[in-house]
Amino acid sequence: GEHFENLVPGTTPVSTTVTDTPGTDNTTTVTLTAPSDVNEGGQITYTATLSNKAGTDVTLKLDNGSSITIKAGDTVGSVTVAAPGDDVFIDKSTQTVKITDTTGGNFEKLEVAGDGATTTINDTIDKVDVVLTATTTVGEGGNIVYTASLVDKNGAAVTNITNPLTVTLDNGQTITI
Numbered sequence: 001g002e003h004f005e006n007l008v009p010g011t012t013p014v015s016t017t018v019t020d021t022p023g024t025d026n027t028t029t030v031t032l033t034a035p036s037d038v039n040e041g042g043q044i045t046y047t048a049t050l051s052n053k054a055g056t057d058v059t060l061k062l063d064n065g066s067s068i069t070i071k072a073g074d075t076v077g078s079v080t081v082a083a084p085g086d087d088v089f090i091d092k093s094t095q096t097v098k099i100t101d102t103t104g105g106n107f108e109k110l111e112v113a114g115d116g117a118t119t120t121i122n123d124t125i126d127k128v129d130v131v132l133t134a135t136t137t138v139g140e141g142g143n144i145v146y147t148a149s150l151v152d153k154n155g156a157a158v159t160n161i162t163n164p165l166t167v168t169l170d171n172g173q174t175i176t177i
Helices: none
Strands: 027-033 037-039 043-050 058-062 067-070 076-082 093-097 099-104 109-113 117-122 129-134 146-151 166-168 174-176
Touching: 027 058, 027 099, 043 058, 043 067, 058 076, 099 109, 146 174
Parallel strands: 027 109, 037 117
Antiparallel strands: 027 043, 043 076, 058 067, 058 099, 067 076, 093 117, 129 146, 166 174
């Protein structure tokens, strides 16, 4: 280029107008994901992913009471929660969590994609034993009283039985718990 001996910038202000073109999709989406399955009593990590970087911190409220914050300049945030605990009476189940509210981000339009994140809660095998006790002494012609009780793997009594359990003794007698 040319070498100028004395280049002086102008002092007249310049105005620029930026027009948002109608019909242009400026939508940012947020998607919630989680592991497909975990064991009872495990941990579930919910991850929220934005399709564009956040201009300011984004806070997402989940319907399980948790929230996720995605920091300004990032696209991903997560929260880890406890999976439902071990229950001897509940088999495999599913848990679906959805985003219920979004704030921040400085987006023109922020939409929640999908129907939430679903995780299968795998049933862990629960050992429950029937403990049979009997009257320690009985007189001739008297009755022996048998008692059957349920205990878990730690020896604690299992008492929240929703359906009757029938135990048949080898002499044909039955006990219903």
